Amino acid sequence: MEKSRFIINADFINPPEGIKVTNFVFDDEPYFKCKPRKKPLQHFVLHETAGRSAAGCKKTLLKKGYGVQLILDRDGSVSCHGDLANDVMVHGNQLNATSIGIEVINPYAPKLAKGMSQTETIPAEWWTWCMEKDRRYVLPTQAQLKTLLILVPFLCDKLGIPYEFPTANLNAKKQKITGWNSPPKGWRAKPKPGVVAHRDFAAHADGRYLLEYLMEHTRQ
Numbered sequence: 001m002e003k004s005r006f007i008i009n010a011d012f013i014n015p016p017e018g019i020k021v022t023n024f025v026f027d028d029e030p031y032f033k034c035k036p037r038k039k040p041l042q043h044f045v046l047h048e049t050a051g052r053s054a055a056g057c058k059k060t061l062l063k064k065g066y067g068v069q070l071i072l073d074r075d076g077s078v079s080c081h082g083d084l085a086n087d088v089m090v091h092g093n094q095l096n097a098t099s100i101g102i103e104v105i106n107p108y109a110p111k112l113a114k115g116m117s118q119t120e121t122i123p124a125e126w127w128t129w130c131m132e133k134d135r136r137y138v139l140p141t142q143a144q145l146k147t148l149l150i151l152v153p154f155l156c157d158k159l160g161i162p163y164e165f166p167t168a169n170l171n172a173k174k175q176k177i178t179g180w181n182s183p184p185k186g187w188r189a190k191p192k193p194g195v196v197a198h199r200d201f202a203a204h205a206d207g208r209y210l211l212e213y214l215m216e217h218t219r220q
């Protein structure tokens, strides 16, 4: 248990009760490519892998030279791949410099979940990316949601990120933040500080179920 901690500002931080953490210092987790953080942390970006395993996710990120500070596995355990305060990694487009990211291991589309045991689906929502004609979304596990609901507010507090939902107002008619892909010269708008889904501000499809879950289970 002593080793099982997050790394924040070069310090070891115990996780909330019941959450299992491994890290890149003691547990042979990869330390993903990163740069020193120069801007204040403002955003917590929620991702889903569209893949089946944490091992596969780590391999892909290493190969591409990308990174994410945290990975949440199917069993609800978390791995820490950098200093959450100080290491900037490539995961969230225009928010890289001001964010940390968490990859939740979730195949997302039924086709990508073939062969996996115990996956549940719901009918597609406005934010669902549908492969072919199968209009369903594969849910993350209950263990992942349980961890997420405890972990995100805990880390927001430790890192000075407001536990707020600046993209809460997005919907079927307005699916992305204003100016997310505006010219000139590739300028990209950023959401206000808080917790956001990757899909909300970039040409991606992931994270919205996680955000909806947090919003639904958080008293505002």
Ligand SMILES: [Zn+2]
Pocket: 046, 047, 048, 091, 198, 204, 206
């Ligand atoms: Zn993503």
